[in-house]
Amino acid sequence: MRADLHSDDRLPAYARLRDALSSRVASVEWGPDEPIPSEARIAKEYAVSVGTVRKAVDGLVAEGLLERRQGSGTYLRRPSFDVTLFRFFQLHSGDGAQPSIPSSKLILRARAEAPTEAAAALGTSDVIHIVRLRSLADQPILYETLYIPAARFEGFEAVSDADMGPLLYPVYFEHFGVLVKRATDDLSFGAADSETARQLQLAPGDPVAIIRRTAFDLEGVPVEWRIARGSAAQFHYRSDIG
Structure with a gap:
């Protein structure tokens, strides 16, 4: 039996259990292909009702930390929202359908010393430097430079190309x-420098949209800083209010 519901006693039991399970997720107690314990087992561990467990797990599912797989159990949700950068760009394949996942070159x-802006965001200058070209329907759309803390990603340079895939957040997790x-x-x-222009098939000086992203882990610690550049002619922004 566990006795570590240490969060604020004024909170209801399901909320304290949600925090406890979130901490276990953050410590990577369960792997990406390993279901978390059953609701009955968690209830026994924490001496709470199954209904309390279900409500706590529902909260973590709603927050995107867990996902339920029909007939299989509840698992850590594989992070993949780095594809959301593409919401700013409107490109379509020949049949008019927008590809769901961009390709990545x-x-x-390589291990490197972070530039000032990246070092300030990550709290370290000892980083792994990543450069990628992202494309939709074989058309270059984003030229990305990324930095991740070397201490958190020791051995990243040795991950095989076959294991990299088009999205990095699942790689970070798995x-x-x-x-x-x-x-x-x-x-x-801003304006495209010569290398950005070459990669995106633009003319030097052409206008580009610039997206600076800082990504955080479960505990709010920055784990990635990136700068992505794409043609401003293809940029699209929409905000629904109300």
Whole structure:
């Protein structure tokens, strides 16, 4: 039996249990392909009702930390929302349908010293530097430079290309136990430098949209800083209010 519902006693039991389970998720107690214990087992461990467990788990599912798989159990949700950068760009394939996952060409990954802006965001200058070109329907759309703390991602340079895939957040989770919980995007505009222009098939000086993203783990610690550039001619922003 566990006795570590240590959060504020003024909170209801389900909320304290949700916090306890969230801490266990953050410590990567369960792997990406391993279901968390059954509701009955958790209820026994914490000496609470199954209904309390169900409500706590429902909260973690709603927050995107867990996912229920029909007939299989409840698992850690594989993070994949780094594809959301593409919500800002409107590209379509020949049949008019927008591809759901962009392709990714890895140009560079190496241990490096972070530039000032990345070091300030991550709290360290000892990083792994990643450069990628992202495409939709074989058309370049984003040229990305990323930095991740070397201490959290020791051995990232040795991960095989076959294991990288088009999205990095699942790689962070499955290989290094780093679960991205949220990210902050800052948008601005500028002119394409020569390398950005070459990668995106633009002319130097063409206008580009610039997205600076800081991604955080479950405990709010920054685990990635990236800057992505795409053609401003393809940029699209929409906000629904009310």
